[in-house]
Amino acid sequence: MPSKRPLEGVRVADLTAMWAGPYATMLLADLGAEVIKVESPKAWDNIRTLVPPPVAPGEHWWNTSSYFHEYSRNKKSLTLDLGDPRGKELFGKLVAECDIVIENFRTDVPEKLGLTYDWLRAQNEQIIVVGMAGFGKTGPDAEAMGYGPIIEQMSGMTALSGYGDDGVPFKTGISYGDPIAGIGAASSAIVALIQRRKTGQGQYIDLAQREIMTAQLGEAFMDWCMNERLPQHQGNGHDWMAPHNAYRCAARPADPNQDPLQPDLSDDQWVAIAVRTDAEWDGLVRVMGNPEWASAEEYSDQMYRWDNRESLDQHMESWTRGLDKDAVFQACLAEQVPCGPVLHTRDLFEDEQFAARNFFEEVSHEEHGAWMIHGWVWRATDAGPCVMFKAPDFGQHNAEILGGLMGLSEAELAELAEAGIIADAPAATPTASEMAAAVEAVASEAATSESAASGSD
Amino acid sequence: MTVHATPETDVAKFPLAGMRVLELAEGIAGPYAGKWLAALGADVIKIEPPWGESSRAFGPWPNDDPNDETSGLFLYLNPSKRGITLNLETSDGREILRELAATADVIVESFDPGYLAGIGLGREVLNVGKPEQVLVSISAFGQDGPWAQMPATELTLFALSGQMGITGDPMRAPLKNGGSQPSYQAGLNAFTAIASSYYGAQVHGEGAHIDLSMRETFASMLELYASSYSQLGLEFGRRGNQVNAVWGIYPCIDGYAGLCCLPRNYDRMADAVGIPELKEPRFADPVQRLENEDELQAIMYGWFAGKTRQEVHDLGMEHRFPSGFVATIPDLLGSQQLNGRDFFHEDEHPRAGKLKYPRRLWLGSEHEWRDGRAPELGEHNVDILHDELGYEMEDLPRLRELDAI
Numbered sequence: 001m002p003s004k005r006p007l008e009g010v011r012v013a014d015l016t017a018m019w020a021g022p023y024a025t026m027l028l029a030d031l032g033a034e035v036i037k038v039e040s041p042k043a044w045d046n047i048r049t050l051v052p053p054p055v056a057p058g059e060h061w062w063n064t065s066s067y068f069h070e071y072s073r074n075k076k077s078l079t080l081d082l083g084d085p086r087g088k089e090l091f092g093k094l095v096a097e098c099d100i101v102i103e104n105f106r107t108d109v110p111e112k113l114g115l116t117y118d119w120l121r122a123q124n125e126q127i128i129v130v131g132m133a134g135f136g137k138t139g140p141d142a143e144a145m146g147y148g149p150i151i152e153q154m155s156g157m158t159a160l161s162g163y164g165d166d167g168v169p170f171k172t173g174i175s176y177g178d179p180i181a182g183i184g185a186a187s188s189a190i191v192a193l194i195q196r197r198k199t200g201q202g203q204y205i206d207l208a209q210r211e212i213m214t215a216q217l218g219e220a221f222m223d224w225c226m227n228e229r230l231p232q233h234q235g236n237g238h239d240w241m242a243p244h245n246a247y248r249c250a251a252r253p254a255d256p257n258q259d260p261l262q263p264d265l266s267d268d269q270w271v272a273i274a275v276r277t278d279a280e281w282d283g284l285v286r287v288m289g290n291p292e293w294a295s296a297e298e299y300s301d302q303m304y305r306w307d308n309r310e311s312l313d314q315h316m317e318s319w320t321r322g323l324d325k326d327a328v329f330q331a332c333l334a335e336q337v338p339c340g341p342v343l344h345t346r347d348l349f350e351d352e353q354f355a356a357r358n359f360f361e362e363v364s365h366e367e368h369g370a371w372m373i374h375g376w377v378w379r380a381t382d383a384g385p386c387v388m389f390k391a392p393d394f395g396q397h398n399a400e401i402l403g404g405l406m407g408l409s410e411a412e413l414a415e416l417a418e419a420g421i422i423a424d425a426p427a428a429t430p431t432a433s434e435m436a437a438a439v440e441a442v443a444s445e446a447a448t449s450e451s452a453a454s455g456s457d
Numbered sequence: 458m459t460v461h462a463t464p465e466t467d468v469a470k471f472p473l474a475g476m477r478v479l480e481l482a483e484g485i486a487g488p489y490a491g492k493w494l495a496a497l498g499a500d501v502i503k504i505e506p507p508w509g510e511s512s513r514a515f516g517p518w519p520n521d522d523p524n525d526e527t528s529g530l531f532l533y534l535n536p537s538k539r540g541i542t543l544n545l546e547t548s549d550g551r552e553i554l555r556e557l558a559a560t561a562d563v564i565v566e567s568f569d570p571g572y573l574a575g576i577g578l579g580r581e582v583l584n585v586g587k588p589e590q591v592l593v594s595i596s597a598f599g600q601d602g603p604w605a606q607m608p609a610t611e612l613t614l615f616a617l618s619g620q621m622g623i624t625g626d627p628m629r630a631p632l633k634n635g636g637s638q639p640s641y642q643a644g645l646n647a648f649t650a651i652a653s654s655y656y657g658a659q660v661h662g663e664g665a666h667i668d669l670s671m672r673e674t675f676a677s678m679l680e681l682y683a684s685s686y687s688q689l690g691l692e693f694g695r696r697g698n699q700v701n702a703v704w705g706i707y708p709c710i711d712g713y714a715g716l717c718c719l720p721r722n723y724d725r726m727a728d729a730v731g732i733p734e735l736k737e738p739r740f741a742d743p744v745q746r747l748e749n750e751d752e753l754q755a756i757m758y759g760w761f762a763g764k765t766r767q768e769v770h771d772l773g774m775e776h777r778f779p780s781g782f783v784a785t786i787p788d789l790l791g792s793q794q795l796n797g798r799d800f801f802h803e804d805e806h807p808r809a810g811k812l813k814y815p816r817r818l819w820l821g822s823e824h825e826w827r828d829g830r831a832p833e834l835g836e837h838n839v840d841i842l843h844d845e846l847g848y849e850m851e852d853l854p855r856l857r858e859l860d861a862i
Contacts (some may be wrong), residue, residue: 003661003663003665004657004661004663005657006653006654006656006657006658006660006661006665007653007656007657008657008661009660019680023678027649031653031657032657046719046721050681051681051685051689051691053688053689066681066684066685066687066688066689067680067681067684067685069684069688070683070684106777135794136794136798136820138797138798139793139794139797139798140793140794140797141770141774141794143774144770144773144774144781145722145773145774145777145778145779145780146779147717147719147779148717149700149704149715149717150715150717150779150780150781151781153706153713153714153715153781153782153783153784154770154781154782154784155784155789156784156785156786156788156789157634157635157636158635158706158713158783159635159783159784159785159786160634160635160636161624161632161633161634161635162632162635163625163626163629163632168698168708168713169706169713169783170624170625170626170632170634170697170698170706171624171698171705171706171715172620172624172634172638173620173621173622173623173624173625173682173695173696174620174623174678174679174680174682175680176634176638176678178678178680179642179677179678180642180645183642183645183646183649184645184818184819185819186649186653187493187645187648187649187652187818188818188819188821190649190652190653190656191472191473191497191652191821191824192472192821192823193656194472194473194652194655194656194659195472195821195823195824197656197659197660198468198472198475199469199823201823202823203821203822203823203824204821204822205819205820205821205822206819206820206821206822207818207819207820208798208819211795211798211800211815211817211818211819212645212818212819214789214795214800214815215815215817215818216636216638216641216642216645217636217786217815218485218489218530218533218534218636218637218641219515219516219517219529219530219533219636219637220635220636220786221533221786221814221815222517222529222530222532222533222812222814223516223517223529224786224787224790225529225811225812225813225814226517226518226519226520226529226809226810226812227517227519227520227521229517230785230786230787231635231636231786233635235630235632235633236612236630236632236633238612241610244610244612245630246612246616246621246630246631246632246633248630259690262690262691262692263692263693263694265692265694268622268694270616270621270622270630270631271616272612272613272615272616272617272621272633273613274610274611274612274613276608276610280608333603333604333607336606336607336608337608338607338608338609338610338612338613339613340609340612340613340614340615340616340617341616341617342616342621342622342631343616343617343618343619343621343622344619344622344692344694345619345622345679345682345683345685345686345692345693346686346692347619348619348676348679348683348686349686349687352602352603352604353598353599353602353603353604353672354673354676356601356602356603357599357601357602357670357673359673359676360687368688371684371687371688372684372687373683373684373687374673374676374677374679374683374684376673377646377673377674377677378646378647378650378667378668378669378670378673378674379667379668379669380654380665380666380667380668381600381665381666381667381668382666
């Protein structure tokens with residue numbers, strides 16, 4: 001029997017939108033907190049319009065975006081116009097029933113909405129408030145907008161990444177600043193809960209997304225402090241390991257069912273290999289079938305291999321070129337040599353380790369069938385599936401929360417709906433055909449960037 | 458046995474005062490989790506093998522002079538912890554760990570999956586008499602499954618988490634991003650896992666064994682890339698530095714700067730940049746912009762080339778669109794924003810000299826962060842083995858001889 005989830009009994013009013021904040025509240029919801037996602041019918045979470053299915057059968061496409069679903073599972077949805085005095089008053093009553101309020105607005109916005117810490121505390125003296133602005137709530141940059149890629153740049157992280165031969169810094173593929181800030185924000189709320197159990201006091205958390213990411217520079221920071229040495233771009237190289245690189249592998253057969261609108265990644269196949277010790281090198285040599293070149297003196301120990309890493313990389317790639325990346329990996333797995341195929345998204349869903357651990361879980365929506373999202377970020381060893389219930393439809397829990405938790409009558413709910421303070425559909429949304437065009441744009445953009453890739457090499 | 462007392466003042470100032478953590482973790486992920494637990498007041502006892510943990514050997518070192526006590530990585534990861542040495546390959550070492558475990562609220566380990574159970578120190582041994590104890594096992598691929606024993610590095614984890622295929626130039630090889638991100642993000646997740654499990658244990662009286670895979674924590678942040686494939690069959694290759702013309706990084710006068718405009722940010726950006734063409738109908742909506750992507754990109758290259766990094770950042774702040782620049786470490790150390798928020802801790806380390814590094818994760822109105830020093834190898838052996846566990850001083854040389862400590 002799985003144990004209780006650790007945050008069972010904790011209730012969260014979630015004002016966050018996009019990715020950083022929703023990532024934080026996804027963690028809290030997965031951990032058992034009752035997370036109530038609060039959206040205004042007029043200013044709803046834009047993440048709902050990032051890659052929804054072109055047109056869902058009921059045209060309720062704002063409920064079906066996979067992006068929204070992945071990071072909103074296990075949450076409840078309440079719509080409430082906080083710009084309306086009645087909406088704000090109801091929010092105050094909700095805060096009185098919550099342990100945590102979390103927002104990732106730009107710094108000036110909560111003040112404009114009147115959602116200051118003082119006001120929130122007046123609704124609930126023990127409330128824990130997490131504000132996760134990009135650069136924090138104070139200082140000259142307090143009101144700067146902090147989207148994940150900007151956070152990554154401003155944190156010092158982007159400056160660390162690059163191929164090394166052209167001086168160009170590179171962004172991480174994802175909006176890396178967002179989830180990192182989200183993990184930090186989830187932890188801040190939990191730490192405040194721990195402290196509140198001891199002291200009885202709530203508190204205000206001023207979390208700057210940029211600062212969480214800067215803390216992850218670690219050794220690069222220390223090298224500057226100790227030696228005033230700036231980090232050098234290393235491509236896929238390493239200070240002392242060799243071989244240590246991504247090597248091109250054999251192209252995969254083109255998928256006969258390949259969608260012509262989608263990028264064809266069949267020849268973009270690579271495997272990463274990193275050798276730390278002589279024992280791992282010996283294992284790799286066996287994996288490669290004991291080629292003659294590998295016994296040359298210039299590769300006979302770690303320092304030699306590092307000094308001669310360029311020629312070593314050429315030998316390695318002439319070996320991997322003829323092989324499927326999974327074949328290289330399976331051979332390395334048998335010899336315990338650190339190796340990893342560079343996985344494309346489709347590969348993730350065919351991965352034997354993820355499958356063995358049920359990493360992906362199925363969700364479904366009555367208007368758009370079933371698909372897979374990631375489950376536990378980390379898990380208790382006796383935990384069952386992570387997803388208790390799918391992401392909520394817009395305003396799905398209005399009656400449960402306003403009626404059940406806060407005691408409003410059905411007549412009052414109808415009145416609120418009439419006034420547009422609550423709703424079961426976002427106001428002023430793009431039409432279904434505009435949405436279809438936008439999705440096509442995302443898809444063709446992927447195809448555009450990839451036609452360049454398949455033209456390389 | 459005396460229990461390590463937590464001073465009253467610490468309880469008021471530090472949220473995790475009174476929490477005892479045994480850190481049996483090498484490298485970055487586990488120690489990074491322990492770093493923030495210690496900074497928030499937990500009594501983190503770092504248990505190293507007698508020869509020291511691996512990050513002592515990784516540097517960087519002041520003047521590139523290798524020394525076990527001045528590794529920058531080790532000093533960064535381990536402030537405010539206490540350190541002891543134990544050889545778990547000896548029966549005395551294992552016995553001492555059992556005694557210490559009886560005092561621990563949290564144990565963090567990153568051995569190969571199954572190692573602790575294999576030497577008779579599985580969870581049911583470590584938590585005897587302490588059912589609310591939390592054990593966190595950090596590994597590359599998880600505690601079970603066909604790859605459980607597969608070794609991994611930052612590079613291979615980046616590839617296997619799905620991050621590398623989408624990072625880098627589409628015309629070149631996939632690119633690992635900078636530093637040791639598979640480890641740091643796993644460490645931040647482990648810190649969160651520990652805090653939540655500890656809270657749950659206090660509230661519900663039940664401990665937990667947490668199985669944290671570094672690869673899974675990283676694969677959980679694939680943004681729209683994984684689930685869009687599963688739902689819609691959308692695939693994404695690398696996009697280099699420009700997701701699109703108004704969401705990317707460009708060279709500018711004194712380095713690199715960036716924009717990150719979603720459709721709703723475009724108009725403000727176009728107004729602020731003040732190039733009339735940006736307002737022409739062929740750039741009016743996202744679909745049209747995409748059709749004229751090359752032209753739009755050329756305009757943006759031209760605009761950035763005439764701006765400094767700070768100008769780009771300031772313009773976005775003034776006109777409310779997302780912009781910034783590629784900051785370097787000296788930029789951060791000189792940042793008025795970060796210094797005004799007292800983000801850096803400056804320390805004169807007895808052996809490593811002057812150090813300055815990030816001191817905290819967030820600002821809490823009701824708590825502080827501890828600024829301490831990383832322990833030297835075995836620095837607290839006497840405090841913990843003699844003062845707390847009650848071993849006689851004359852036992853210590855015997856244990857050292859046995860290579861137990």
